[in-house]
Amino acid sequence: MTSRSKNAVRSYETEIEKSREESNWKKVIELAQQLKARSTQHESLAHFLIGEGKLEAYLEEWPPLKDNIERAQRELSDARGYLTLATDEAGNKAGVALDAHLLFGKLNYSCGEYDEALKHYKLAELDTLTEKELPVRSLRIVAESYAIKGLCLEQIAVPGSSRYKQAERETEMIHCFELASDLTLLYLQKTNSPSVRAGPTLEMALQRVPILHIRGARLQNAIDRYREMLSAVESASTQALRLTLTRQLAEVLLRGVTGQVYKAPEKPAGAVAQPGTLSRRREDRTSAGLWKPRKYAGINQFVPANEFEEVILLLLVGEAMAVRDAVLSQSPEFEAERLRSLENATAVYDLLALATLRWGQLCLIVESLERAMKFSFGQEHVWRQRALAAAAAAAPTAAPAPLMHPSAATRPSGGGGRTTGAAVRAHVVLVQAAELRPRDAPLRLLGANTCYQMGSVEEGLELAEAALEIEEKEPGFMLARCYLYVGIGYQMKSQKSNSRLEKQACNDKCVKALVRAVQLDANDHLAFYQLALQYAREGLLNEAMDATRSCLRARASCAGGLRLLAVLWSCGGTGGVGGAGRALHAARLARDHYPAAEWPLWALAALQIAAGDDPDGALATGKELLRLVSAADAEAEPDALSDSLHDDTHSNRDAASIRAESAGAFRVERALSDQDSSESSRRARPPHAAQRAHAWLLLADLCLRSRRAEAAAGCVAEAAALAPYSHLVFYTRGLVHGASGEWEEARQCFQNAIAIHPTHLDSIIQLGVAYYELGWLRLAERALREAAQLEPARADTWRRLAQVLGALGEHEAAADAAAAAIELHPTNPALPLL
Structure with missing residues (x-):
């Protein structure tokens, strides 16, 4: 019994x-x-x-x-x-x-x-209490006891205690929390069940030790404690905790550790393989005591060497855990859990965005945010982050100029396609994100900027005006920038249009918007630069000079302002010899500010020839330009908004090919290049081929200015080998043939250039000249009148038209054209505006 x-x-x-x-x-x-x-x-x-x-x-x-x-x-x-x-x-x-x-x-x-x-x-x-083997339940009770003791010590204030007593009390708290965190991890490892949770008390204990070390200015101790906890063997019940600890350690490293302050983690004890032995397992697990959690100690364990590697590793691991725990179901019963998992993932993505942008690893955040789309339906913050990352990744790498479309002449055949594709993807994401955020003006400005890069001027202008409408209803800090983007949109639309009335209407709206932008923000050098550029295009040189000076007062090193200053001083009626000297000084100043940019060297060489200096000096400057661009590691110009490194200096001064209408020409050139590469197995082009081709064309132009046609032909041949289907190559080759008196060959070259880029004004004008030299006067008249319709402010167009009309015997019309040329001559600079 x-x-x-x-x-x-x-x-x-x-x-x-x-x-x-x-x-x-x-x-x-x-x-x-x-x-x-x-x-x-x-x-x-x-x-x-x-x-x-x-x-x-x-x-x-x-x-x-x-x-x-x-x-x-x-x-x-x-x-x-x-x-x-x-x-x-x-x-x-x-x-x-x-x-x-x-x-x-x-x-x-x-x-x-x-x-x-x-x-x-x-x-x-x-x-x-002495360390000994405890049942699972007893482990939890002891862990909670140490945690609660530390929390009670933290809650109870000791009035009038000395610093020594406070330090002693803090040491006791840290000791309690360390024991509690070790026992907690050991308890979770032993249970190894996803249904078991540490609870708020034990989770707080895990996080308190690093916080107390940070509060006491012991940053390295806090980092070491995080590393110890993260090196514990993972179990089914520690996954959520590891995500939190991973994110917190990444935050600490991002905020407080840089350069020499960083101390790399040490290889765990026992992780080094002994000579002559083989590891039977990929990962060994060790434990330092009965109350210590088991830790990873594999010989193949990766140890980061710097803070960049550790932060990126932590965040990528955190992202993997956040994506794994994400709730995909949109059912109402899972809403709370879905929001919690989304909040954890969003925190990781925000930190990853900071880290990747700091170290220039945009591809990582773009890929991560694309993976996040499967559980981020309708989540505006994640969509906005993805839109920002996609737009940043779509920016031109060689010359990040958000307000200007890079020159077709400077784009490699493959790289241009990738850039355009990235811009299209960024635009799609931006539109979707804007729908989720109806009052977000900066997002719409970014979308407008992306559209301007793609050449979709109307769509970009629509987004800029939508942003302006938002800011006007609720005035904010972006109102001036909204007017700036609207002005740039109308500026590009004016260049794209072939109608004189539409051009004038767009120009009026552009000036109105840009004037409003500078009134709202007198320190925005970009607004002053764009206003000066618009004034210069309309021939208002005094107003352009005033706006340029305001731009340089706001930012003395503005690349666009320095370039525009050189252009304005080179105008025929701006100051004669003194103006030419000031233009040279502005070009040299720009070269000093931007030694890695090519346009200051070309402008300096062109001004040296125009000012009557030694042509050999101009050619030496051109050769310096070629050496600069030929270097594979040439740096990009840092002024992202006011100028582009690789502007199309051969294109029309107003409707320049770097603007909206260049998108079509670029697509034609890319298609021709792609077909060429598919029909024949050519060698891969060298790095920076497009930039080098541009430099050769600039050098050819300098040779032509100094009357060296044979040298110019050699430069064109070098450029053609690098960019055989560029309209600028055909245009410059036509100039070389014209300088040699080979007008039939010149005519064919100009027609080829126009076939690729129908609105390239310089090619149209030179085609008219070729027709004139061949005796085809009516064709010459037709070409020159077309050029005058595209851009009425070009003095050389009217001068050549007067010459053609005189040869036709239409003396009255010729006199009118000559008068227009004389009137416009002072506003024509020796350098192109862009």
Whole structure:
């Protein structure tokens, strides 16, 4: 009979222990009550179990937070009574008093009685506990006890304590939290169940140690502690914690560690393979003590060498965990969990954006945000981040100039296609993000900028005007920039149009918007630059000069302002010899500011020839330009908004090919180049082939200006080898033939250039000249009138038209054309505007 009773009690104890590990507290209480009724000698154990069950069941529903203190004081009276019974003499004899005191500390902490909690931990002799193997449930109780003791010490203020006492108290808190975090990780490793959670108390303990070290200016100690916790062997129940710790360590490294301050992690002990031995497993797991979590110590473990590697590694690992935990279902019952997982993923993506942009790794954030789309339906923040990243990745790499379309002559055949494709993708994402954020003006400005890069002027202008409408309804800090983008849109639309009335209307709207932009922000050098550029195009040189000076006052190193200053001083009526000298000075100043840019050297050489200087000096400057661009590691010009590194200096001064209408010409050139590469297996082009071709064309132009046709022909041949289907190559080759008197060959070259770029004004004018030299006067008249219609402000167009009309015997019309040429001559600079 006695043996049967003992077996029944043992069966109860086994079932109770299993239920405790599974946190099935309702069953624990029922079994404890049955045990109490069956065996009076286990009454103290039953009291402890009932008190534990009631306490844990309550805390599962109402965590031990400050907001729940009053409720805990009311509803934990039963648990307090049972635990009190377990701490009497019988409880001591039964061996449950120590655990009861530990749970009493947890109960008092939940009720806001921090001093009482510390008293119970003192009675339990928590500080003298020795390390030994503990059951899973006991591990959690001890871990929570150390965590709560540290939290109680943090809550209780000691008035009038010395610095030494405060430091001693902080050391004790850190010790408690470190023990709690180690025991927590060990407990989670032993349970290894996704249903088990650490809970708010243990999670807070895990995060408090690094925070206390940071507060005490011990940054390296905080980093080391994060690394120790992250090197613990992962289990099913530690995944959420690892994501939080990974993100926090990345934040600490991003904010406080740079350069020489950074200390790389050390290789774990035992991770180095002994000579003559082989590792049987990819990863070994080691443990430094009975209360220490197991850690990874594989010989193939990657150890970052600098803060860049560690931050990127942490965030990519964090992103993988966030994506793995993301909730894809859009059902209402999963809304809370979906929002929580999205919030975790968003925090990682924001940090990844900061890190990748800081170190120039845009491709990583773009790929990561594309992966995030599968669980970010309708989430405006993620879409906005993806739009920003896609737009940044679509910016031209050689010369990041958001307000200007890069020259067709300077784009490689393959790279241009990739850039255009990236811009199209960025535009699609920007449109979708703008729909999710109807009041986001900066996002629409970015979309307008992307459209301007693609040559979609009307669509970009529509987005810029939408942004302006938003800012005007709710005035903000972007209002001036909205007017700037609207002005640039009308400026590009004017250049794209072939109708004189439409051109004039767009020019009027452009000036109005740009004037408003400079009125709203007198320190925006970009607005002044664009206004000066517009004035110069309209022939208002005095107004252009005033705006250029304002631009340079706002930013003395503005590349566009320096270039425009040289252009304006080179105009025929701006100052004669003194103006030419000032133009040379402006070009030299630009070269000093931007030694890696090519246009200051070309402008300097062209001005040297125009000013009557030694042609050999101009050619030397041209050769310096060629050496600059031929270097594979040439740096890009840093002034991203006011100028482009590789402007098309041979294109028409107003409707320049770097503007909207160049998109079609660029597509034709790219198509021809792609077909050429598909029909024949040619060698891969050298790096910076397009830039080098541009430099050769500039050098050919300088040779022509100094009357060296043979040298110019050689330069064109070099450029043709690098960019055989560029309209500028055909145009410059036509100039060479014209300089040699080979007008039939020149005519064919100009016609080829126009076939690729129908609105290239210089090619049209030179085609008219070729017709004139061949005696085809009516064709010459037709070509020149077409050029005059495209751009009425070109003096050389009217001068050549007067020459043709005179040869035709139409003297009155010729006189009118000559008068127009004389009137426009002072406004024609020796250098193109762009």
